Amino acid sequence: MTGRRPVVVVGDLLLDQDISGEANRLAPDAPVPVVEVAAERCRPGGAGLAAALAARDGREVILVTALGSDEASETVRAMLPPGVRLAELPLAGSLPVKSRVLAGDRPLMRMDRGGGTPGAPGPEVLEALAAAGSILVADYGQGTATAVREPLAGAARRLPVVWDPHPRGDRPVPGARLVTPNEREARWFVREHCAGAATAVAEDDDSLRAHSLRGTLLAERWAALSVAVTLGARGAVLARAECDDPLYIPVTAGSDGDPCGAGDCFAATATTVLADGGLPTEAVDLATEAASAFVATGRADRRAWCGEPKRPVRVAAVPPAKPRRLADITALADSVRAGGGTVVAAGGCFDLLHAGHVRFLENARRTGDLLIVCVNSDASVRRLKGAGRPLNPAADRIRVLEGLGCVDAVAEFTEDTPQALLRLLRPDIWVKGGDYSVRDLPEAAQLREWNGQALVLPYLDGHSTTAIAHRAARAAS
Structure with missing residues (x-):
C-alpha cells in the first residue's frame, strides 16, 4: 500500500491544556467551584489534532502551520506524532494556548492566551502543497489559511480540498470539494456571508430542512462543490449548490462523551476518504461515524491518538482505523x-x-x-x-x-x-x-x-x- 501522495493539513496549530480534577465544594470568598487538581496534560490542538487524526491509518501527513520560538511552539513541535511532518511558516508572536479546567471530565471554564501573525509561505510550504494528494484546511481564525490562500486556490482546481471553516477565519477557496461547518457556524455564515438570502430560512429554525438549506446557500456563495453541516449527535446534512436534494446522514449510535475535537475528526476522516478516491457522500458517511466514535472514546485512548505518550494497551483497544x-x-x-x-x-x-x-x-x-x-x-x-x-x-x-x-x-x-x-x-x-x-x-x-x-x-x-x-x-x- 505504498505510493500514495501525502495528505496536507493547512491551519492554525494550538497548544491544548487540560487541567482536570474534582469539584466538591464552593470557594468561601465567591460562589465558584473549587477544583482539586489531579492532573495537567498538554497536546497539540487545532490543526495539530486534525493532522494527528489524519495520520492514524499510517498515511504520510504534512502539517503546514505557523510556529515561532516561544515555549508553546517548542512544546507542540516535540509532541506531534511521528507520522506528522512539519512545513512551517514564520510566526510573529507566540503560539495560542487554550486551557480548559475540567471537573469530572466536564469543562468548567476555558482560558485563552497568546497569538501571533503568520508570515509568507517559503519554498518548503509551497513544495508540500504542490505534492499533496488532498488538502485539509483546519482554519482556527489565526491567519494561516489566509497566508497561503493563493496556492490553496490553485490546489482546489486539481485535487480534493476540504475546508473546516471558522467565523474569524477566511472564506473557503472556490472549488473546495467539501466545506464542513457545524450547525452554529452555518447559522453565522449564512447571516454574514449570504446577505439578501438569509431570509429564506429563519436563524432559529432547527429542522433538517433548514440545515440543508443553509448548506445549499453556503455552497452557492462560496462556490464550493458541497457543504456538510454537522449536527453533533444528530449526524450531518450534505448539500450542494442549486440542488434541492440534500442528503441526511444520521449517527447509528449516539454518545454523550466530550465533543471537543469531534469536528477535527470529522474533517480529517472526510479528507482521507476523498484522498483515496471516495465521493463526498461516502466521505460524510464515514466521517459522521468516525466523529461519533471519537466522542464515545475514553479520554485516555483519545490522548494516545493525539501525541501524548501511550500506555500499554491490548491490540483490540487501538482505534479502529x-x-x-x-x-x-x-x-x-x-x-x-x-x-x-x-x-x-x-x-x-x-x-x-x-x-x-x-x-x-x-x-x-x-x-x-x-x-x-x-x-x-x-x-x-x-x-x-x-x-x-x-x-x-x-x-x-x-x-x-x-x-x-x-x-x-x-x-x-x-x-x-x-x-x-x-x-x-x-x-x-x-x-x-x-x-x-x-x-x-x-x-x-x-x-x-x-x-x-x-x-x-x-x-x-x-x-x-x-x-x-x-x-x-x-x-x-
Whole structure:
C-alpha cells in the first residue's frame, strides 16, 4: 500500500491544556467551584489534532502551520506524532494556548492566551502543497489559511480540498470539494456571508430542512462543490449548490462523551476518504461515524491518538482505523506476536466479494488474533485469471476487504504468489480457501522457515466470482 501522495493539513496549530480534577465544594470568598487538581496534560490542538487524526491509518501527513520560538511552539513541535511532518511558516508572536479546567471530565471554564501573525509561505510550504494528494484546511481564525490562500486556490482546481471553516477565519477557496461547518457556524455564515438570502430560512429554525438549506446557500456563495453541516449527535446534512436534494446522514449510535475535537475528526476522516478516491457522500458517511466514535472514546485512548505518550494497551483497544502502509502492517504483526498473539494471513484475488469469501475470512480470523489479507494486484489477477479480470480494481477490492470487521489489515502484492510479502509479514498461520491441499501450496515450505503453519479452509459451496459474473452476463443479455 505504498505510493500514495501525502495528505496536507493547512491551519492554525494550538497548544491544548487540560487541567482536570474534582469539584466538591464552593470557594468561601465567591460562589465558584473549587477544583482539586489531579492532573495537567498538554497536546497539540487545532490543526495539530486534525493532522494527528489524519495520520492514524499510517498515511504520510504534512502539517503546514505557523510556529515561532516561544515555549508553546517548542512544546507542540516535540509532541506531534511521528507520522506528522512539519512545513512551517514564520510566526510573529507566540503560539495560542487554550486551557480548559475540567471537573469530572466536564469543562468548567476555558482560558485563552497568546497569538501571533503568520508570515509568507517559503519554498518548503509551497513544495508540500504542490505534492499533496488532498488538502485539509483546519482554519482556527489565526491567519494561516489566509497566508497561503493563493496556492490553496490553485490546489482546489486539481485535487480534493476540504475546508473546516471558522467565523474569524477566511472564506473557503472556490472549488473546495467539501466545506464542513457545524450547525452554529452555518447559522453565522449564512447571516454574514449570504446577505439578501438569509431570509429564506429563519436563524432559529432547527429542522433538517433548514440545515440543508443553509448548506445549499453556503455552497452557492462560496462556490464550493458541497457543504456538510454537522449536527453533533444528530449526524450531518450534505448539500450542494442549486440542488434541492440534500442528503441526511444520521449517527447509528449516539454518545454523550466530550465533543471537543469531534469536528477535527470529522474533517480529517472526510479528507482521507476523498484522498483515496471516495465521493463526498461516502466521505460524510464515514466521517459522521468516525466523529461519533471519537466522542464515545475514553479520554485516555483519545490522548494516545493525539501525541501524548501511550500506555500499554491490548491490540483490540487501538482505534479502529486500519493500517495502510506495509511498514505499519508489519509493525502491527510484530506487536501482536510480542504480546503472545497469533498472526494469521490469508490470500486471494477477492474479485466480487461474496458470501463464500466472507465466511472464509471469518473462519480465518477465528484461528488467531490478527488477520492480514494479502490481495493480488490487478496485473497479478490478469495473469492468473485472464483478460477481462479483475472485474474490480485493486483499490476497490482493498476498500471492501477493509470494511469487514474480521479483517485487521490488507496488503497488496504484485507477484503471482505472495511469498515475498509473507517473508516480511512472517505470519504464524497462512490460510487459503478452496480445493487446495496443503502440500500443493507453494507457500507451505516457506512457512516452515519460521515454524509457521499452512491451512486450507473451505469456501461456501456454490459461490464463486466466475459463477456470479456468468449469471450477471446472462441476465444482461
